[in-house]
Amino acid sequence: MVSWMYRMVWESIWIFSFMVPVLWMWQTVFAGKYTPKTHRIGLWLFAFYVAGLVAVTGVFQLLFMKPVFAPYFNFELFIDIFACPMQYLLNFFLFVPMGFLVPLLWKQYRTENHVLLFGFGTSFAIEVLQMFCGRTTDVDDLLMNTLGALIGYWMFLAAERQTSFCLLRRNKTAEAGVAVSRAFQTLAYEN
Numbered sequence: 134m135v136s137w138m139y140r141m142v143w144e145s146i147w148i149f150s151f152m153v154p155v156l157w158m159w160q161t162v163f164a165g166k167y168t169p170k171t172h173r174i175g176l177w178l179f180a181f182y183v184a185g186l187v188a189v190t191g192v193f194q195l196l197f198m199k200p201v202f203a204p205y206f207n208f209e210l211f212i213d214i215f216a217c218p219m220q221y222l223l224n225f226f227l228f229v230p231m232g233f234l235v236p237l238l239w240k241q242y243r244t245e246n247h248v249l250l251f252g253f254g255t256s257f258a259i260e261v262l263q264m265f266c267g268r269t270t271d272v273d274d275l276l277m278n279t280l281g282a283l284i285g286y287w288m289f290l291a292a293e294r295q296t297s298f299c300l301l302r303r304n305k306t307a308e309a310g311v312a313v314s315r316a317f318q319t320l321a322y323e324n
Contacts, residue, residue, distance in 0.1 A: 144188035145181070152180045172238065179234045189227065190259045194266045204264035207271040224277035225284075228252050232285020233292075245286060252282025 160173055187193050213220065235251055236243045242251060256278035260270045 144193055145185040148184035148187055148193060149181050152184060156180050175234065175238050179238060182230050182234065186227065186231075186255075186259075190263065191266055191268050192259060192262045201267065202265055204270055207269060207273065210272060210276070212273070221273065221277050224274050225281040228256065228278040228281030229285040229288070231255065232282035232287075233289045234285075235282075236286060236289045245283070248282055248286040249279060252285075253279045256282075 156176065160168065160176070231252055232248050236248055242248055253275070256275050259278075260275055264270050
């Protein structure tokens with residue numbers, strides 16, 4: 134397990150290293166100097182999250198192997214929930230950052246439907262790509278990923294209620310950190 138985690142960290146860093154020049158060029162050429170510093174930091178954080186997502190889901194393997202369409206499908210809901218409950222939790226928590234960061238960084242994704250669609254679409258794309266790299270395409274993964282994105286969005290809403298923070302409008306990183314911790318507290322006490 135530890136060696137797998139080290140491999141995922143190094144793959145994430147490797148993927149992120151390819152994203153750095155593209156993101157840097159986009160920020161300097163297209164975004165310009167009018168983008169708040171905290172928004173730029175948020176974009177870098179989101180890029181590193183996406184790199185980790187690509188590494189953990191196995192989609193990264195498609196770059197180094199010949200894609201072979203040999204899918205294994207599971208369309209039964211919660212078939213392994215008692216045998217592998219950790220798998221369900223990990224799929225859930227994998228998409229919580231997406232549900233939080235996407236509406237935080239982009240105004241057009243500040244509705245529940247947009248975040249649900251973004252989370253579902255990303256998860257669906259991953260599941261389709263996993264058919265070409267020998268991984269299982271599982272309806273449970275799709276459901277838990279989408280649910281994780283929804284909970285992440287609710288955390289964003291709770292943080293926004295606690296303060297008026299937003300990386301698009303504010304330039305205070307400390308305020309964003311306080312708001313995130315308050316969102317966790319709010320969700321913990323509401324349940």
